[in-house]
Amino acid sequence: MTGRTATANGSTRRLVTFGAGALALTLIASGCVSFYEIPIETPIKAKLDLTPFQRVHVVGFIAGGSDDVDANLETVRLLRSQLRTRSGLRVIEADVLPLAEIAQEMNKDSGAPAEAPAAPAEPATPDKPVTPEVKPTPEVVDPAGQSPQQAAPAVARVRDEKSLASFEPIFANVEYWKKLGEEFQQPLIVTGTVLFTPQSKSGMVSQTRETYDNLGRRVVVPQRVFMERKGYILRPKLVFIDGRSGAVLYQESYREERLYPSQQNVPALSSFFEQMDAVLPSFLNTLSTTRVRGSRIMLK
Amino acid sequence: MARTRLAAAFVVMGLTLAAVPAFADARSDSKAQVDFGIKAAQRDLWKEALYRWKRAVEIDPTYAAAFNNLAIAFEHNGQFDDARVAYEKALELEPNNVLIKQNYDLFREINDRANRNGER
Numbered sequence: 278m279t280g281r282t283a284t285a286n287g288s289t290r291r292l293v294t295f296g297a298g299a300l301a302l303t304l305i306a307s308g309c310v311s312f313y314e315i316p317i318e319t320p321i322k323a324k325l326d327l328t329p330f331q332r333v334h335v336v337g338f339i340a341g342g343s344d345d346v347d348a349n350l351e352t353v354r355l356l357r358s359q360l361r362t363r364s365g366l367r368v369i370e371a372d373v374l375p376l377a378e379i380a381q382e383m384n385k386d387s388g389a390p391a392e393a394p395a396a397p398a399e400p401a402t403p404d405k406p407v408t409p410e411v412k413p414t415p416e417v418v419d420p421a422g423q424s425p426q427q428a429a430p431a432v433a434r435v436r437d438e439k440s441l442a443s444f445e446p447i448f449a450n451v452e453y454w455k456k457l458g459e460e461f462q463q464p465l466i467v468t469g470t471v472l473f474t475p476q477s478k479s480g481m482v483s484q485t486r487e488t489y490d491n492l493g494r495r496v497v498v499p500q501r502v503f504m505e506r507k508g509y510i511l512r513p514k515l516v517f518i519d520g521r522s523g524a525v526l527y528q529e530s531y532r533e534e535r536l537y538p539s540q541q542n543v544p545a546l547s548s549f550f551e552q553m554d555a556v557l558p559s560f561l562n563t564l565s566t567t568r569v570r571g572s573r574i575m576l577k
Numbered sequence: 578m579a580r581t582r583l584a585a586a587f588v589v590m591g592l593t594l595a596a597v598p599a600f601a602d603a604r605s606d607s608k609a610q611v612d613f614g615i616k617a618a619q620r621d622l623w624k625e626a627l628y629r630w631k632r633a634v635e636i637d638p639t640y641a642a643a644f645n646n647l648a649i650a651f652e653h654n655g656q657f658d659d660a661r662v663a664y665e666k667a668l669e670l671e672p673n674n675v676l677i678k679q680n681y682d683l684f685r686e687i688n689d690r691a692n693r694n695g696e697r
Contacts, residue, residue, distance in 0.1 A: 313615055313619070315619065315649070317649060317652065317653045318653065319652055319653065319655065320654075321655075321687070321691050322655065322691065571683055571687070573649045573652070573683065574645075574676045574679065574680055575615050575645070575646050575649060576641070576642035576645050576646060576674075576676060576677070577608070577611060577612065577615065577642055
């Protein structure tokens with residue numbers, strides 16, 4: 278009896294084991310999900326419809342902040358070079374407009390129609406970009422009898438966002454931009470403001486410190502230390518204007534900040550480009566469809 | 578009375594048995610389309626992949642993997658609204674599938690960015 282029971286128990290156990298194995302196999306066969314990772318490039322449509330434009334004119338920016346970088350010139354050069362290689366638009370190579378001076382003159386003459394820049398010496402052709410002789414400011418003779426050529430007009434320094442705001446009405450001056458557009462065969466006009474200001478901060482910063490334990494193993498220890506840091510804040514605002522109507526099509530503001538340990542001497546220009554690098558993808562996405570690379574899991 | 582009940586039971590059983598192979602056929606047909614779609618996508622033939630996965634969900638509308646793959650193809654094409662619908666259907670069918678969830682999260686990140694562009 279005992280022997281039979283033992284045999285019965287053994288066969289039951291074998292049956293259970295076999296059943297469980299079969300069930301597991303069935304589950305694996307039916308439930309096992311095969312998957313494949315695949316790289317994909319998702320297109321993000323351009324923010325602006327550029328079909329009416331064949332040309333783009335990065336005219337200049339109202340720039341301020343640090344004296345170490347000519348933010349107007351550097352921004353124009355950078356954006357033009359990016360547009361040349363990464364957009365289908367023809368980039369107009371003209372002198373960079375001193376937009377702060379122009380805006381200041383407009384403010385002085387508020388109520389009076391804005392002075393349009395001088396016409397280019399010769400018409401622009403696709404092969405030969407125009408280099409207009411820019412006369413951004415009207416011929417104002419100051420009380421001392423000197424023309425602006427003799428005594429450069431004192432342009433108010435743009436130090437912060439508050440002072441920058443006083444220059445901004447220029448972007449709403451439809452007549453000015455329309456006239457400028459006519460002179461350059463109605464391109465898409467890119468302009469705006471760029472504020473690049475030095476910044477210093479002191480406070481507790483999270484860091485990791487590498488040490489070696491008694492056995493010589495490398496150990497990374499997180500710690501908070503008091504640190505003085507200095508760097509720059511970049512606040513560009515890009516304004517896109519329709520060269521046919523002079524109306525603002527789209528504008529976008531950005532804010533970037535880079536702080537470095539005070540011992541580290543990072544040149545202002547390096548920091549400027551480092552921060553502009555972060556802004557560029559969004560700028561380019563305004564004008565052209567960009568593709569975001571990623572990967573997804575395909576299932577079977 | 579008892580005979581009628583028995584007959585009804587047989588009818589129900591018969592219908593159930595008939596439905597099982599039909600379902601199994603739909604799934605295996607759909608699976609074949611999905612497999613082919615995967616091979617096409619791996620060769621960068623996204624149009625073909627999209628077609629195959631559309632067929633797969635038509636054949637078997639309960640196949641979560643097919644909806645997931647279809648969503649990927651839509652996403653690759655920039656058809657974000659269609660991709661969202663397909664991902665949501667896949668998650669509705671398999672709410673606990675972490676791989677579909679992961680794909681959907683990545684998609685949403687990009688979709689939100691594209692929507693921000695549209696709003697501006």
